[in-house]
Amino acid sequence: MASKLDKHVLKNGMVILGEPMEAVQSVAFGFMLPAGASRLPDGCCGAANIIEDWIFRGAADMNNRALGDALDSLGLNRFSSVGSGHLSIGAALEAENLAAALELYAKITRQPRLDDELFELAKQLALDHLAGLDDDPRHKVMLKLKEQFYPQPLGRSTVGEAAQLKSLTAEKTRQLVKQHFNLSRTIFAVAGRYDFDALCSQMERLFDTGPQEESKEIELSEKGSKYTHIHNDGAQVHIALMTPTVKPSDEQYYNARMAVSVLSGGMSARLFTEVREKRGLCYAIGASYHGLKEAAGILCYAGTVPQTAQQTLDVIIQQFDRLKDGISEQEIARAKIGLESALIMSSESSASRAARIASDYYVLGRVRSLDEIKERIEQTGAESVQRFLQQNPFEDYTVVTVGPEKVALK
Amino acid sequence: MASKLDKHVLKNGMVILGEPMEAVQSVAFGFMLPAGASRLPDGCCGAANIIEDWIFRGAADMNNRALGDALDSLGLNRFSSVGSGHLSIGAALEAENLAAALELYAKITRQPRLDDELFELAKQLALDHLAGLDDDPRHKVMLKLKEQFYPQPLGRSTVGEAAQLKSLTAEKTRQLVKQHFNLSRTIFAVAGRYDFDALCSQMERLFDTGPQEESKEIELSEKGSKYTHIHNDGAQVHIALMTPTVKPSDEQYYNARMAVSVLSGGMSARLFTEVREKRGLCYAIGASYHGLKEAAGILCYAGTVPQTAQQTLDVIIQQFDRLKDGISEQEIARAKIGLESALIMSSESSASRAARIASDYYVLGRVRSLDEIKERIEQTGAESVQRFLQQNPFEDYTVVTVGPEKVALK
Numbered sequence: 001m002a003s004k005l006d007k008h009v010l011k012n013g014m015v016i017l018g019e020p021m022e023a024v025q026s027v028a029f030g031f032m033l034p035a036g037a038s039r040l041p042d043g044c045c046g047a048a049n050i051i052e053d054w055i056f057r058g059a060a061d062m063n064n065r066a067l068g069d070a071l072d073s074l075g076l077n078r079f080s081s082v083g084s085g086h087l088s089i090g091a092a093l094e095a096e097n098l099a100a101a102l103e104l105y106a107k108i109t110r111q112p113r114l115d116d117e118l119f120e121l122a123k124q125l126a127l128d129h130l131a132g133l134d135d136d137p138r139h140k141v142m143l144k145l146k147e148q149f150y151p152q153p154l155g156r157s158t159v160g161e162a163a164q165l166k167s168l169t170a171e172k173t174r175q176l177v178k179q180h181f182n183l184s185r186t187i188f189a190v191a192g193r194y195d196f197d198a199l200c201s202q203m204e205r206l207f208d209t210g211p212q213e214e215s216k217e218i219e220l221s222e223k224g225s226k227y228t229h230i231h232n233d234g235a236q237v238h239i240a241l242m243t244p245t246v247k248p249s250d251e252q253y254y255n256a257r258m259a260v261s262v263l264s265g266g267m268s269a270r271l272f273t274e275v276r277e278k279r280g281l282c283y284a285i286g287a288s289y290h291g292l293k294e295a296a297g298i299l300c301y302a303g304t305v306p307q308t309a310q311q312t313l314d315v316i317i318q319q320f321d322r323l324k325d326g327i328s329e330q331e332i333a334r335a336k337i338g339l340e341s342a343l344i345m346s347s348e349s350s351a352s353r354a355a356r357i358a359s360d361y362y363v364l365g366r367v368r369s370l371d372e373i374k375e376r377i378e379q380t381g382a383e384s385v386q387r388f389l390q391q392n393p394f395e396d397y398t399v400v401t402v403g404p405e406k407v408a409l410k
Numbered sequence: 411m412a413s414k415l416d417k418h419v420l421k422n423g424m425v426i427l428g429e430p431m432e433a434v435q436s437v438a439f440g441f442m443l444p445a446g447a448s449r450l451p452d453g454c455c456g457a458a459n460i461i462e463d464w465i466f467r468g469a470a471d472m473n474n475r476a477l478g479d480a481l482d483s484l485g486l487n488r489f490s491s492v493g494s495g496h497l498s499i500g501a502a503l504e505a506e507n508l509a510a511a512l513e514l515y516a517k518i519t520r521q522p523r524l525d526d527e528l529f530e531l532a533k534q535l536a537l538d539h540l541a542g543l544d545d546d547p548r549h550k551v552m553l554k555l556k557e558q559f560y561p562q563p564l565g566r567s568t569v570g571e572a573a574q575l576k577s578l579t580a581e582k583t584r585q586l587v588k589q590h591f592n593l594s595r596t597i598f599a600v601a602g603r604y605d606f607d608a609l610c611s612q613m614e615r616l617f618d619t620g621p622q623e624e625s626k627e628i629e630l631s632e633k634g635s636k637y638t639h640i641h642n643d644g645a646q647v648h649i650a651l652m653t654p655t656v657k658p659s660d661e662q663y664y665n666a667r668m669a670v671s672v673l674s675g676g677m678s679a680r681l682f683t684e685v686r687e688k689r690g691l692c693y694a695i696g697a698s699y700h701g702l703k704e705a706a707g708i709l710c711y712a713g714t715v716p717q718t719a720q721q722t723l724d725v726i727i728q729q730f731d732r733l734k735d736g737i738s739e740q741e742i743a744r745a746k747i748g749l750e751s752a753l754i755m756s757s758e759s760s761a762s763r764a765a766r767i768a769s770d771y772y773v774l775g776r777v778r779s780l781d782e783i784k785e786r787i788e789q790t791g792a793e794s795v796q797r798f799l800q801q802n803p804f805e806d807y808t809v810v811t812v813g814p815e816k817v818a819l820k
Contacts, residue, residue: 094754128713
């Protein structure tokens with residue numbers, strides 16, 4: 001479980017984090033650029049999704065085709081994602097190709113071509129992806145939930161809004177890239193097989209950009225509606241709900257994680273047994289912790305049919321409520337094993353390690369070791385979780401449904 | 411890239427395969443039970459999905475609750491899947507819990523309780539899962555494609571048919587478990603951290619079942635329709651098509667894999683550039699090799715809108731056709747890197763290694779080493795792939811669409 005952390009800050013301010021992994025031949029790297037959905041100005045919802053595509057369509061001396069060929073020649077397993085705070089781009093690849101890949105990613109982040117004639121394609125793909133949500137109501141209900149739950153703009157849709165996407169021009173989007181690809185405020189993480197000294201010298205050379213000022217803080221406004229219903233004819237009802245809880249930086253964070261694990265950590269967890277098994281109310285159910293730097297909640301999804309939708313929601317809330325009234329030592333023991341086991345599994349993937357250290361650094365300002373996380377989980381107990389729940393009761397639910405009929409919020 | 415294979419055959423005939431991985435703390439194991447969708451009798455389509463749930467609801471001396479608690483106490487990251495040939499069940503977990511997990515899985519496979527009162531719940535969940543396909547047209551179109559493409563019953567739906575699921579009784583389903591959980595014909599695979607000698611002694615003790623006869627071979631009948639349209643009102647059209655190619659055991663297998671990689675291996679691959687980029691015809695496109703022991707094909711999925719559905723299909727088939735007319739050395743080089751890189755990445759996950767060695771053993775009768783796969787990929791070239799395509803042209807397409815309107819098959 002031991003983990004070692006490499007850290008270096010480039011002259012321009014970019015933070016370089018590394019976690020070496022023995023016995024792997026691969027490496028995963030990622031750039032967390034401060035250009036997530038909530039960081040872009042109002043009226044641009046979805047711009048990060050256009051940018052995510054557009055920046056890969058040619059950079060510096062390479063046109064769209066040359067860049068695509070070069071990336072493919074390195075055998076990259078690329079990933080990119082738009083989150084609330086960041087646009088993250090990266091890849092997993094054979095360790096020997098890391099230096100060549102970073103040369104390309106430096107061009108992509110510093111000198112993307114952003115050609116006019118490729119803008120419409122990038123925009124159309126973002127619009128198509130958005131339209132695809134109609135065939136993916138489970139994803140749709142979760143997006144809408146986060147939008148309503150978090151104070152705006154934190155929960156802004158990471159897929160985009162059609163009208164705002166349509167109104168974006170190449171010129172406007174180019175400006176957004178210029179303003180928000182702040183490499184001085186970017187976190188770079190690597191995990192797997194790498195030579196940290198060589199990596200740091202290369203990164204200093206590649207990102208010799210000079211410091212850039214921090215963009216102004218976003219201002220948080222009101223939360224959305226307590227209940228939102230999206231009409232959808234079909235045989236299913238998708239229910240999503242979320243209740244506020246402590247942030248990842250809070251002293252009580254591990255108690256919150258344990259509470260969710262008792263609710264939804266395995267076959268014998270409460271939601272699964274009480275909602276699905278005993279009552280047969282729904283075909284899919286699960287709860288999880290969702291935390292941003294600024295706010296956090298526990299969210300729950302259930303997939304059911306119209307006849308049992310109301311009862312499903314009622315029983316879920318009942319189960320959330322009841323948790324504070326008593327948790328057995330066996331439940332705690334299983335929840336600990338579940339959380340620790342998930343930690344070990346994810347620590348064996350270079351991509352998930354790189355993502356975790358970058359996210360820790362952003363959210364907490366430091367990277368936790370695996371041992372620290374394990375120890376903090378171990379320190380919780382039935383008593384600490386219950387006390388936490390009594391002091392931080394689940395309440396003030398935000399609910400979203402997608403289906404043929406509404407439910408009543410009691 | 412070196413890989414070592416452990417192999418032992420239990421007295422009852424069960425094959426035990428193992429691939430040790432240095433420097434991991436976890437282990438993944440899986441049982442491939444010969445109870446896949448195509449192996450069950452006609453009229454039972456979906457039974458494997460009920461069984462997949464039902465067998466975990468109590469076994470031997472443990473009732474539903476006790477078994478669920480015991481599984482959760484081991485921190486299992488469970489997985490199970492219904493395939494054409496097999497029902498696979500397994501988990502990834504901390505290595506120290508492997509022996510305890512196998513004790514439970516022996517009970518589950520040898521003495522599942524299969525209580526009457528839990529049958530309806532398992533059946534309802536299978537029906538709900540099937541109904542959920544209505545909200546997942548991409549999955550639906552692929553299931554229908556395999557059903558139409560493969561000679562029956564090979565492509566039988568792995569999710570089930572509503573009428574057949576509904577008609578199943580506890581008694582009938584119990585018989586299916588008895589007949590098809592043939593532990594003498596089961597392949598067991600493990601990858602990660604384990605002690606093979608200790609594992610084999612434990613497995614001999616747990617599966618001291620005596621040999622069971624092989625069930626009779628399935629008889630293959632006709633393939634389905636060339637074109638199937640499933641009406642769905644909505645903004646999207648989901649297109650799936652499949653053309654026959656050589657099986658995994660064929661000498662030409664690696665040439666077929668390379669051909670698919672040239673079509674769909676990365677950003678610069680042909681389908682992506684020609685269909686999506688140059689023409690902007692669809693928002694999602696990809697092709698892959700799909701092989702069973704008995705037959706194989708190359709399948710392609712595209713997600714588009716009604717206005718461009720016909721042209722999307724036409725251009726895809728044109729691109730498939732044109733492949734035999736010329737492939738550049740650069741395309742081959744990128745395809746090799748892509749395939750080899752994917753191989754390395756997947757070799758770093760214990761679960762995917764365990765799945766691969768079990769599947770190799772079933773399909774090929776032996777397990778390929780990573781070095782062998784890499785070497786065989788290296789041996790291909792533009793010339794060998796083109797010759798392969800000329801001798802095994804893409805033709806005889808099976809097409810399925812889900813959307814508001816049909817397309818024409820030319």
